[in-house]
Amino acid sequence: MIDSKNIGRQLRALRKAKNLTSQELADKVNVSQSYISRFENGRAIPDIDMLERILHALDTNLSSFFSTDIENVPEDLIQLIDTVKTLSPEARIKLNEFLKIVKD
CATH class of the missing domain: 1.20.5 (Single alpha-helices involved in coiled-coils or other helix-helix interfaces)
Structure with missing residues (x-):
């Protein structure tokens, strides 16, 4: 089972490491800031297409995202x-x- 809180924490850690606000990331992905916030707070899990778009905006990809525990980097x-x-x-x-x- 996919842990939405873990994905959210990793997305937030990666976004912060890129010195982006949630609004800046939302603008890059063309969604609302609250939409990004729902993922980061573990209230929702992005579908694979949205996750790919978010990760692309953060200069990474699915394989890197899931192979690294970004929270601890x-x-x-x-x-x-x-x-x-x-x-x-x-x-x-x-x-x-x-x-x-x-x-x-």
């Missing part, structure tokens, strides 16, 4: 991953080299 880590996704392969290599130096 710190917001700054989600933001860092999003930033890294936008880098060129060369820039990612340089960043990785830099991070190895910082880590040591």
Whole structure:
């Protein structure tokens, strides 16, 4: 059985990590803010098409959403991953080299 509260908590955590208000997300998906709020508060579960639209607006997809416990991923880590996704392969290599130096 799908846990509507867990899906809602994960959607909220992901939205907040993207620095979006529920209204901004609603605008991106072309629905009302109260509609998004119902999902985030566990009062409703979006159908698969709506969930895909919401996740697309949050720059993720169904497989990533259900394979990661987003609630337990710190917001700054989600933001860092999003930033890294936008880098060129060369820039990612340089960043990785830099991070190895910082880590040591």
